[in-house]
Every structure is written in structure tokens, then in C-alpha cells.
Amino acid sequence: MGKNKWKQFEGRGCTIIDLGRAAVFALPEQKLKQKIGKTTVADRIKAFLEAQYGAYTCMPCEGSWRGVTERGLSYEVSFLGKHRLPKLIREITRIARLTNEECIYLKAGQYSCLIYPR
Helix, strand or coil: CCCCCHHHHHHCCCCCCCCEEEEEEEEEEEHHCEEEECCHHHHHHHHHHHHHHCCEEEEEEEEECCCCEEEEEEEEEEEHHHHHHHHHHHHHHHHHCCCCCEEEEEEEEEEEEEEEEC
């Protein structure tokens, strides 16, 4: 764990806690509603993010992929240390595989990628 980059902005009356890097990924609405066993994909993602990272943010989003515009949800989670990223990538890969999603966009810190399940 490195130095708190936010420390310099602390002032009277506040303490700032560094949450580390943010990771963001999005899924189309119809994929989020799909069932995996007795739960939906959205519920599985929620349970995973809460269990592994303690919290997450979810917002409606709209994006275009190869000329097709889709509405869905964008998830954001923050964590200290890039050693926590592989677990997230594995879960995103599982979700893509289970929903037959060709790939899922992921942005972690300043870098972004497409995750294609094999």
C-alpha cells in the first residue's frame, strides 16, 4: 500500500481515505436480467462486488458496440493494489461466458481493455 495521494487535500474538519484505483465495466440490460440458476446476472454481480470489495456504484449507461446502441448498467468498484484486479477479471469473464456476451469492456485506473472469454 502506497502513500495516500489525497492527504495533501485534507483540511480542517475532514479526513480523506484513499480507495485506490477504480475499475468500471458495463453490461447490456437484457444480459443483466438473465438467470443463472435461481438468481439474475445483476444479483450475482452485486453479491460478488459486495463480498470481494465491500461496496460498488451502479449507474444506467448507454453505449454503442459495432453500430448497435444498447442501454445497460455501468458498475464501478475501487480497491487498493492491482493484486485485487485478477479476481474481478475472472468474474467478468465468467459473466461473459454465462451470458454469451462476446466481450466486456473494462477500465481499471487509467487503462482500458476488452475481455473476451475463451
